[in-house]
Structure formats: C-alpha cells, structure tokens
Amino acid sequence: MKKLSRRTFGKLSLGVAMSVVVGGTELRLLRPAYAAVATPAIDSTTAWGAAAAKEPINVLNQKPIGIVVHHTTNPNTNDFTRNKAWQVARQIQQSHFNRGWIDTGQQFTISRGGWIMEGRHQSLSILQGGTKHVQGAHVDGHNETHIGIECEGLYMNVTPSLPLWNKLVALIAYICQQYGLTANAIVGHRDLDSTSCPGDTLYSLLPQLRTAVDTTLSGGAVGRMWPILRRNTPATGLAKTMQYLLRARGATITADGAFGPGTETAVKSFQTANGLTSDGVVGAATWEKLIMTLRSGDTGEAVKALQNQLTVQSYPTTIDGSFGTGVNTLVRAFQTNRQLTVDGVVGLNSWNNLAM
Ligand SMILES: [Zn+2]
Incomplete structure (x- = not known):
C-alpha cells in the first residue's frame, strides 16, 4: 500500500495566484494557479438510462482528497460509439446491484470510445459544485475520501485507447480544478487495495497521467499519447x-x-x-x-x-x-x-x- 502524497493549499479561487513582492522580485506562494480547465462533456445517469438507486445517495460535506483509476476488465471492444458506452454503463450498474450495492460503485466511467459518464447518481452535480463528495463503492476503506473512475477495458498488456486516455486526462484535470487538488492526488486501485486493477500497463502509465494532468492544469499543451515499447516487453x-x-x-x-x-x-x-x-x-x-x-x-x-x-x-x-x-x-x-x-x-x- 502506498501512502498518499498530497498537498493542501487551502481555499482556491480558480486561475488566481497569490503573489508577494519581496525586494522587487515577485514570488509566487504555494497555491496552484490553474488555467481555466475546459469542462469535459459528461453524460448524466439520465442520459444513459440508469435505473434509480436502491437507497438514497450519501453526499458527504467534504471535498475528496484522492482520485482512483480503475479498469473494468471488460473485453477491449472495438465499438467506440456512444450507444455502446451507455450500454456498458447500464451493465455495470446491474452488476453492482447484483453485488448488493445501492447504485453504480464509481462516480465516473469512461468508455473506450472516450465517452465520459456519470456513474453513481448525483456525482456530476456534486462535482460541478466543487465542495462535496458523493460516497461511492469502489475502493475498500477509502470511499469516503476518494473519487473513482472506471476505464472500460482490460489494461494488463495494452495501452488504453487514445480517446479514453485523452478523456481521462481531461476529466481528472477538471476534478483537480473543482477540488483544488494536484495530479499527486491520482492513485491506482492497487495502491490502496490488494488487486491488479487498473492493469499493469495502465498502472505503469500513471506517472505520465500525472504529468499530462499537471500540464493541463497549468494551461500547457499536452503532447500526443503513444504506447511505449522497449526491449523485453511481451511480444505484441x-x-x-x-x-x-x-x-x-x-x-x-x-x-x-x-x-x-x-x-x-x-x-x-x-x-x-x-x-x-x-x-x-x-x-x-x-x-x-x-x-x-x-x-x-x-x-x-x-x-x-x-x-x-x-x-x-x-x-x-x-x-x-x-x-x-x-x-x-x-x-x-x-x-x-x-x-x-x-x-x-x-x-x-x-x-x-x-x-x-
Ligand atoms: Zn479497481
């Protein structure tokens, strides 16, 4: 288990950096000056046809402190359509009902086609509010403090699809902006629990994910993502x-x-x-x-x-x-x-x- 590295910056107003002038030199204080991060399109539970939650959703009056990346382990479909994404969201909700959960476990899901969807009800509006946290069911012992994102697919040996990766960066940057988090808040499920999730390959890409999110938060241009191949990677x-x-x-x-x-x-x-x-x-x-x-x-x-x-x-x-x-x-x-x-x-x- 990896200890979460996080920094607390106090209350943020977006895009505004505090600075002081000392001896004619402007010093920036430890407060992230986020560029305005574009709000990604997110399909609500209504859009994808979610069933009602079995019990009222628990909304906690606190901001989340971490973001957990998961993979669904579904087969890596080549159907990148929005309809497929919605179908996957409904399947996940049903499978989570079957486990006895009140609703979808994670707050957000991203399909291989790059469609971002609300998972558990109210997650979207609560994220937009930026002050509270929808308690999910995606990581034992950390559901009261961590937002979960499920990436559709199985990423033990392959890199996520390009649309999925790009939307993962965009969604996490937006979450960081809303809650005043930095990319250090990103962890893989296996950092917090005994699991192979989010897959060896996706897990190995988390440093790159943090860099891409940091770059997005600072308003920089994120370079194109490509898979990395090196000697002795399994034959593919x-x-x-x-x-x-x-x-x-x-x-x-x-x-x-x-x-x-x-x-x-x-x-x-x-x-x-x-x-x-x-x-x-x-x-x-x-x-x-x-x-x-x-x-x-x-x-x-x-x-x-x-x-x-x-x-x-x-x-x-x-x-x-x-x-x-x-x-x-x-x-x-x-x-x-x-x-x-x-x-x-x-x-x-x-x-x-x-x-x-
Ligand atoms: Zn997981």
Missing part, C-alpha cells in the same frame, strides 16, 4: 507493427513481435539517424518519426505495418504489403468508427489512433 501485435515500420526505414530485422536485442539496436540506429535520443525506447518522438503517410496504391513494409495494425485493431486483413481497395475500405471504416476525417489516407491522426 503492436511491436510487430513497429518492426515493419523499422523495416520500411531500412532495418533488416524480422517482424515477429518480439522486442529483442536486434530490434533494440535497430531502434537506436533509427533514433540516431533522426536526431532523437538513442535510448532504444519507442515513445512518442520515435513513433512520430517512424510512421509514414499511406494511401491507396502504396506498397511495401510500411503498408504491412498498416495491415498488421488494422488486424490488431480487429479490422483483419492479409499482410501482403499492398494498399488496395480492401485496405482502403478497412481504413475508412476505422476512421469512421474513431470519428476521424474519413479520407482513406493514413496520416498522423490515423496512425496515432491505430497504435492505441
């Missing part, structure tokens, strides 16, 4: 896609999904050749240099990377290195489902979504 389809891209850039490695020493060497060479830090770790900067814009008629290893990654994302196709009409149809279907520009051209946005 995504690693194979990355290997095809390296081959497209001239590497002579085998695309087998296993990130071994040969792949690491190839990554380092690619990084050196492209002015990147040569650490052998494939993160955002390396991904954005590795990908190539692809369209109908293209051929080669980069197209194999696309075909492999479409297959990983449940748009299965033969990996023959030829971007024909079949691939074009799949790319457009993917772009439609992800609410991207539907043009059949695989550029930065499409690659970013394909990777997550």
